[in-house]
Amino acid sequence: MAFWRLSSGDATGFKFLFSIASLYALMVAIAYCVLHMKHISPLPFDAPLDRFSEARAVEHIRVLADEIDGRQEGRPGLREAATYIKSQLEMVKERAGPNLRVEVEETQVDGSFSMMFLGHNISLGYRNHTNILMRISSMHSLDTDASVLMNAHFDSPVNSPGAGDCASCVASLLEVARLVVDSGWAPPQPIIFLFNGAEELFMLGSHGFMTQHKLKDTIGAFVNVEASGTGGIDLVCQSGPGSWPSNVYSQAATHPMAQSSAQDVFPVIPGDTDYRMFAEDYGDIPGLDIIFLRGGYYYHTSFDTVDRILPGSMQARGENLISILKAFTSSSKLKVASERKSLDMDANRDMVERAVFFDYLTLFMVYYPRRVAMVLHNIPAALFFLAPFFLYMRDPGIHPLLPVFWAFLKGFIQHTAGILLGVIFPVLFSVVRLFFAYPMSWFAHLYLAFLMFIPCSFFGLLLPRTIYDRVSHCQGVSSKKIMKETSDEARFWGAFGLYAFVTSAYFFAGLNGGFMTFVICISMLLGWIAFYVSVKSYGHDSIKSPMFYVIALVPCLLYSVYFSGILALLLIEKTGMMGAVPPPYGFYLADVAVAAVTGIVTGLCVGPIIPICGRWLAKASILKFLLHFTVVMLAVSSQLFPYSKDAPKRVILQHTFFSAGGNEITGSSYDLAVIDSNSMEFVFKHAPEVAEKLHAGPSFSLGNAEVSPQEAWLALFPISCVVTTNGRFPAKANQILERYSQLPHLKTHKPPTTFDNGTRRVHLELSLGSLEEIWVSVLNVTGPLSRWSFADGKPPAPELPSGGPPSYILRLSGNSSEKWIFWLEANSKEELRVDLAVLDQRVDEETRHLKSLFPGWSDVIAYSSFLSTYSF
Numbered sequence: 001m002a003f004w005r006l007s008s009g010d011a012t013g014f015k016f017l018f019s020i021a022s023l024y025a026l027m028v029a030i031a032y033c034v035l036h037m038k039h040i041s042p043l044p045f046d047a048p049l050d051r052f053s054e055a056r057a058v059e060h061i062r063v064l065a066d067e068i069d070g071r072q073e074g075r076p077g078l079r080e081a082a083t084y085i086k087s088q089l090e091m092v093k094e095r096a097g098p099n100l101r102v103e104v105e106e107t108q109v110d111g112s113f114s115m116m117f118l119g120h121n122i123s124l125g126y127r128n129h130t131n132i133l134m135r136i137s138s139m140h141s142l143d144t145d146a147s148v149l150m151n152a153h154f155d156s157p158v159n160s161p162g163a164g165d166c167a168s169c170v171a172s173l174l175e176v177a178r179l180v181v182d183s184g185w186a187p188p189q190p191i192i193f194l195f196n197g198a199e200e201l202f203m204l205g206s207h208g209f210m211t212q213h214k215l216k217d218t219i220g221a222f223v224n225v226e227a228s229g230t231g232g233i234d235l236v237c238q239s240g241p242g243s244w245p246s247n248v249y250s251q252a253a254t255h256p257m258a259q260s261s262a263q264d265v266f267p268v269i270p271g272d273t274d275y276r277m278f279a280e281d282y283g284d285i286p287g288l289d290i291i292f293l294r295g296g297y298y299y300h301t302s303f304d305t306v307d308r309i310l311p312g313s314m315q316a317r318g319e320n321l322i323s324i325l326k327a328f329t330s331s332s333k334l335k336v337a338s339e340r341k342s343l344d345m346d347a348n349r350d351m352v353e354r355a356v357f358f359d360y361l362t363l364f365m366v367y368y369p370r371r372v373a374m375v376l377h378n379i380p381a382a383l384f385f386l387a388p389f390f391l392y393m394r395d396p397g398i399h400p401l402l403p404v405f406w407a408f409l410k411g412f413i414q415h416t417a418g419i420l421l422g423v424i425f426p427v428l429f430s431v432v433r434l435f436f437a438y439p440m441s442w443f444a445h446l447y448l449a450f451l452m453f454i455p456c457s458f459f460g461l462l463l464p465r466t467i468y469d470r471v472s473h474c475q476g477v478s479s480k481k482i483m484k485e486t487s488d489e490a491r492f493w494g495a496f497g498l499y500a501f502v503t504s505a506y507f508f509a510g511l512n513g514g515f516m517t518f519v520i521c522i523s524m525l526l527g528w529i530a531f532y533v534s535v536k537s538y539g540h541d542s543i544k545s546p547m548f549y550v551i552a553l554v555p556c557l558l559y560s561v562y563f564s565g566i567l568a569l570l571l572i573e574k575t576g577m578m579g580a581v582p583p584p585y586g587f588y589l590a591d592v593a594v595a596a597v598t599g600i601v602t603g604l605c606v607g608p609i610i611p612i613c614g615r616w617l618a619k620a621s622i623l624k625f626l627l628h629f630t631v632v633m634l635a636v637s638s639q640l641f642p643y644s645k646d647a648p649k650r651v652i653l654q655h656t657f658f659s660a661g662g663n664e665i666t667g668s669s670y671d672l673a674v675i676d677s678n679s680m681e682f683v684f685k686h687a688p689e690v691a692e693k694l695h696a697g698p699s700f701s702l703g704n705a706e707v708s709p710q711e712a713w714l715a716l717f718p719i720s721c722v723v724t725t726n727g728r729f730p731a732k733a734n735q736i737l738e739r740y741s742q743l744p745h746l747k748t749h750k751p752p753t754t755f756d757n758g759t760r761r762v763h764l765e766l767s768l769g770s771l772e773e774i775w776v777s778v779l780n781v782t783g784p785l786s787r788w789s790f791a792d793g794k795p796p797a798p799e800l801p802s803g804g805p806p807s808y809i810l811r812l813s814g815n816s817s818e819k820w821i822f823w824l825e826a827n828s829k830e831e832l833r834v835d836l837a838v839l840d841q842r843v844d845e846e847t848r849h850l851k852s853l854f855p856g857w858s859d860v861i862a863y864s865s866f867l868s869t870y871s872f
Contacts, residue, residue: 010621016543017622020550020613024561024605027554031562034361035232035294035569037312040255049182052175052318054311060088060171061306064154065163071156073129073201073813074773074841081154082106082130085170085195089134092178096136099186103135109198109208110814114796115281117202118270120718120809121796123788125822127814129198131205135215136180137190146220146336147190148328149285150176150321151206151274153199156304158775158841159861163306164230164295170195172225172314176321189329192219199274201776201813206274210282220334221245222287223324224275229573230304231313232294233362233566234320237262238275243355243369244333245286250357250365252327254319258365259358259563261513270579270722284340288324290317293566296573297647301859316362358515361562366515377507377514380500380521384408387493407487411494411611414464419498419607421460423599426453429630430595431588437638439677440575440590444647444857445640449572452637453598456630461603461610465491465618488531488540491611496524499608516563520608523556531612549612557605564601571597576676577650579722583679590677642678643857650675651683651854652723653862655847656712657733661745661868668733670694670850671708671865673726680705680727689853694729710801714778714837715865717809735844742769744777744838746870749821759786759827762872766812766820766836773841774816775863780835782807786827824872831871840864 006014033039042054063084070077086106093102110127132154137145152169156162177193192215196205210216236258239246249258275289292313298304328334335343356377357367368376388404429452442449499517506514527549534548550557575590610617643649651674658667672694674680684691684700691700705727712728713720736743749765768774782805787793790810798806812820826832843851843862851862 006621010619012543013616013619013622014625016546016613016616019547020609020617023550023554024557027558027561028565030361030558031565034562035565037232037310037316039362040312040316042312042315050179050184052179052315052322054315054318056178057168057171057175057314057318058306058309060174061163061167061309064167064170065161065304065306070841071154071162071167072158072773072775072841073155073198074775074816078130078155078197082132082197085154085174086132088174089132089177089193092134092181096181097184099139099184100181101137101139101141102181103133105133107131107133107208107213109205109212111204111208111211112790112792113207113211114791114794115202117272118718118721120721120799122718122809122811123791123796124202124204125790125810125812125820126198126201126204126208127818129196129201129204129208129814131197131209131213132195133213134177134193135190136177136187136193138186138188141190143215144218144336145190146334146339147192147215147218148325148334149192149194149219149222149278149287150225150325151194151196151222151278152225153196153205153274155197155200155205157200157300158839158863159302159859160300160304161302162304163309164292164304165227165299166199166225167306168227168230168292168309168314169225172317172321175318176325179318179322180325185326187326187329189220189334190218191325191329196274198813202811203272203274203277204813206277207282210277216283217337219278219283219285220336220340221248221328221331222278222285223321223328224273224278224287224289225317225321226273226289227292227299228271228296229292229299230295230308231292231310233257233292234290234313234317235259235262235293235566236288237266237291238273238279238289239263240279240286240354241284242286243353245288246355246357247367248327248331249288249324250367252323253365254323255316255362256359256365257316257320257362259513259566260354260356261358261511261516264511264513283337285337290320292317293570294573296570297576300577301648301650303645303648303859354512356512356515358563360559370512373507373514377503377518380496380518381504383525384493384497384500391489404490407490408493408497411490411492412497413494414468414491415495415498415607415611417464418461418610419603421463422457422603422607423460423596425456425460426595426599427592429453429456429634430591433634433637434588434591437634438642438682439587440642441637441640442594443572443576443642444644446569446572448633448637448640449568449594449598452630452633453595454602455626455633457599457602458606459623459626459630460599461606462614462618462623462626465610465614466620466623469618470620488612488615491614492524492528495607495611496521499524516560516604519556519559520604523553524608527552527608527612543616546613546616550609553608556608560601560605564605568594568597568601576647577722579675586677586679588677641857645856648857648859649678649683651858651860653847653851653860654713654715655731655843655862655864657736657743657864657866659743659745659866659868661747661870663737663743665733665736665743668731668736669708669712670729670731670847671712671726672729673708673713673723675722683854683858687853687855687858690850693850693853696729711780711835712865712867714780714835714867715776715839717778717780717811732846739844740770742767744769744771744836744866745868746834746836748872752872759825760829761823761825762832763823764821764834764872766822768816768819768838771816771838771840771842771866775813775839775841777812777820777839778837779810779812780807780837781810781824781832782835783832784826784828784830785824785832787825789822834870834872836866836868836870838866840866
């Protein structure tokens, strides 16, 4: 319908729509600049020595990620990285003034323990992993003084240079350590910088420190620096125990980036950090877990290079770290482990009580204890119930009590229906889209997800009011009666009630994320006051009146856009590694998840204006426009390719060798897997050279392909739980024995021991052969296992595969030149079966050639896995 043929009411509605869209576009631009640290000015290499310099930190990243060839366990680069870090710390030590005592040490840690990771129980054994420490203290401090720990890991995952994860973390701490010394500041309490070399192997370096180092009980607070990307928002994702660490952060951070809602979300995210070892599993140390969030496309890929570091990110992080460090070392609540146990908890509530906190666009922090939240977060719900009585008392004749309650309830139902439809419609459109487009076509085009799903979500938000107004008009209800029953006031309070109840529900569920809807409630009240005053001046029918309402909400809406941007961008970037669910559901999973979250954040950002502005926006012509726009975007999406070098597709290429023990190879295969919604059929279609090399052919179908058994991925366990869409292809193995003089094998090294209670102990020796770049060895023990020589003798809770016996998983890492000597105990005569998988990061020439055939928009993690099975 042409604009000039619209009715005056529709034309006004479109003008209002485009005005609102322009306002939101401006807010999106502001949020984008904040999320990408555009407002931060990085300091150059020659910046004053008493300032943190991003350029100096980035130089450390360049050395660690570019000059050193791989910092993975088992590769020479990890040793080179440790040498570089230690040399930098020694240089800092040499510059220390007479008021400082600086100690640098390198330690080798080993140990064994059990843990749950990604929902699976495993045991881990490790040896000869490197930790490097620097302790900076005043000349008058004692070794027993409470200290602050700053932790970062310098190892990187397989196949990745690890510029973001976690050379950026190491570089930040190296520059902070230099700054502490060069600034002449004498810290009131000692500072320990821990650079641990085995985080990617499930936090082994931090476990070694917490269980073996002499200073472990002196740690009174810690800051764990991590990266899930290459910069941007450096979010406090975990804080605790208690609220003291987040309180210190809120008062000290120069560019605060923290939201207590992150602590509600982090436990359900697949993954973990060293925070767990310090604050939960092996200590109750108060601390912060601070993580780079943007650039998740490159996380754990070969694209995680120094040129991907977002400018300004390191500067903001460094300035925050030095401010937080000074605040922690100056705090009277910094206590050693023994003092924390004897604290009077009534007088030190913040050591146990959680808090609600959030930053406003990195400008300032809002912080209040949970006991305050108990009052604040329930005030909106109380106001909702009291509002009908206020209206009744103001004018009983015009506002009878029961009709007012009924009008409020209808307003509540109408807004709730709009919020739900705002999620349902994007999900429905995402499913329909997949009939003619690739899954995840928005992956390499972030804007596309928003252009596709926000209009149809807005359509859903407006639909209930449009339908209600149309039904009321068709029934011939007088305008006066409509005003009474479904006035803007009733709609406003109905919507207010929804956000109020969500705020209270968050609190009573024990969560800390209710601040978002609480802020919405408070802002809506301010907006209502502005709207009420503007109606007195301009009248109810003037478009100026809703604009005053919107303007009063701008600070809240801007924060909603910022908050929603963090959530939506994090999800979109992580869909490339969220796992491949088998078809048919896996085909839809990523699109449905992104559509649903986009609908939710649209409700957060746009929902608060609907009760008042819906009168001008809920028109059939506007709904048609939104629907047509969505259809056009769906059509555009079908023409776009999901991946690029800036948003690569992740592929796992495992060259699997089967041996019968010793040097006998019984078979070989290529096991190929993807970990997102686009299956191998997609890969082969767009990479025909790969399909030809693997003899898959252009007509390859998952339904007809040989599937890799789950045990083939044992070397990746428990990460293998996301490798569910895969295939097996034939490979040659005739040259493997030319490269290795000996393969991994397991054997008994002395006769078994039988005890009086009938149990028998099998003594085993694991040799890893002549493999040169071993990442990890994984053993799967099935049978009547009762005890073993790892993890204090107690096996973890067994895995219970369907139709199979219980199995116990053990991961071993560290110095492959030494043999592992251990024992297993069985409580019956039934044999113990041991499946062994050894992950070697070196691949043969043929595998390297196969990897080179994959297109540039893919990231291929290639390695060799040696599988063998034994019975004892």
